[in-house]
Amino acid sequence: MAPATQFEVAQPPxxxxxxxxxxxxxxxxxLVSSWDKHVYLYEIxxxxANLINKYEHRAPVLDACFGANNNEAFTAGVDQQVKRCVLNRPHNRRANPPKQALLPRPLRSLLPHPLPPHLRLLGLHPPHPPPLLPRLPPLVIPLPGKPHAxxxxxxxxxxxxxxxxxxxxDLPTLASATTPPPPWQTRESSLKFLTRAVACMPNDAGYATSSIEGRVAVEWFxxxxxxxxxxxxxxxxxQAAPEEEGGGDIVYPVNALAFHPVxxxxxxxxxxxxxxxWDAEAKRRMRQYQKFSEAVAAMGFSGDGKYLAIGVCPGFETGMEDYTGGLGRTRVFVxxxxxxxxKGKGAK
Structure with missing residues (x-):
């Protein structure tokens, strides 16, 4: 049995x-996006995990995803633009990705490939379609509230x-729609406070959500x-609060969720x-890893489940008055x- 190992990426955001x-x-x-207006590409x-390139933007980058292959990426952020990055450029060459879409508000999230060709981005302009498929107009999906995840x-x-x-x-319904269809389901969150993250089960059975109030909910479709x-x-x-501070629990936001693909x-x-x-089916915690020096901001499993990447940086748990950015404190571990x-209890 191969033992677990952990290492840190060179030159973090x-x-x-x-x-x-x-x-x-x-x-x-x-691929790592940052509030420092850059997207970073690392090779393991x-x-x-070494930095092989980084891509400068005009404003903080809020999300990034790979495109049709590992040499293509799409980014979105506060500059209200969706951009396409070509990743096989020489190291340290400043990139100026072409504008893919300009929208009236900052862009929070992108959907990773693969999805139906014109649904790579929610409510945004489609990326280039595959050969023999027509370029479809953007499918703009109106939402009744601000999307958080x-x-x-x-x-x-x-x-x-x-x-x-x-x-x-329902993605197949969206794939054939020329006008925005209604949601397949509309639900009220099982959590009482603001949602911080959502992650879908790889077996298409359901999803998990997390909140700012230290809770996670698991639901089925x-x-x-x-x-x-x-x-x-x-x-x-x-975490348990010190007795001299009245005891009880110190509650932290659950900033990131990621399902193991296998x-x-x-x-x-x-x-x-x-x-x-966590084992969602058995409803139990399998293990807890070491405590990092800063808040966990983002996570992701590799497609084969071999790696778990963890991004840590200063959060606002103690307020914003003394926040000076993440220089020297932002780190990425693999x-x-x-x-x-x-492997869960019932996994084969």
Whole structure:
């Protein structure tokens, strides 16, 4: 059995991490977006993650995803633009990706490939279509509230919004739509406070959400009494307060969720600087990793489940008065998992 190892990427971002994602067809390319107005591309080789390029933007970058292959990426952020990056450029060459779309508001999230050709981005202009397919007009999906997080499974798209609203869209329906269809399902979040993250199960069965109040909820797509009776929520990412401060719990936001692509277990990362691994079916915590020096801001598993990337940076858990950015404190770790480390109780 191969033991787990963990290493740190060289030359991390200089400010808070907004997202990180592995490429679709390689477990060795990692894309990280940051509030320092850059997107970073790392290559993992022999237990090292080295910076091979970075791409400058005009404003903080809030999300990034790979495109049709590991040499193409799309980015979005505060500059209200979706941009396409060509990743096989010489190291340290300043990139000026062509404008892909300009919208009236900052862009929060992108959907990773693969999805139907014109649904790579929610409500935005489509990327270039494959050969023999026509360029379709953008499918703009109006939302009743500000979106905080979104995630997709093979056939579903989950959008978590303000006022505890959750819309679930059927991707095959969207793929054939010329006008925005209604949501496949509309739900109220099982969590009482603001949603921080959402992640869909890789087996297309359901999703998990997390909140600023140290809780995670697990739900299933099937809208039957039996299926809905299975949903549950639990407390996590809390620490006992000192007795001299009155005791009780110090509650931290759960900033990141990620499902393992092979075993279907999931990881959560919180403002307490810890990462925990959970078995959704057995409703139990499998393990909790070491405490990091800063809050966990983003996480992602590689497509083969071999690596878990963890982005840590200063959060606002103690207020914003003394926040000076993440220079010297923002770090990215990559954990190479043991062979059965993420395997749940009922996994084969």
């Amino acid at each position: 200089n400010d808070a991490i907004s997202s990180l994602v592995f490429s679709n067809d390689s477990s060795h390319r990692l 080789v022999d237990e090292q 979104l995630s997709s499974s093979p056939t579903k798209l989950v959008v978590a919004m303000t006022a505890r609203l959750v819309h679930i869209y 099937e809208d039957t009494p039996e299926s809905q009776a299975r949903k549950y929520a639990f407390k996590c990412h809390r 075993y279907g277990t999931f990881a959560s990362g919180g403002g307490d600087g810890t990462v925990a691994l 954990r190479e998992l043991g062979e059965t480390e993420a």
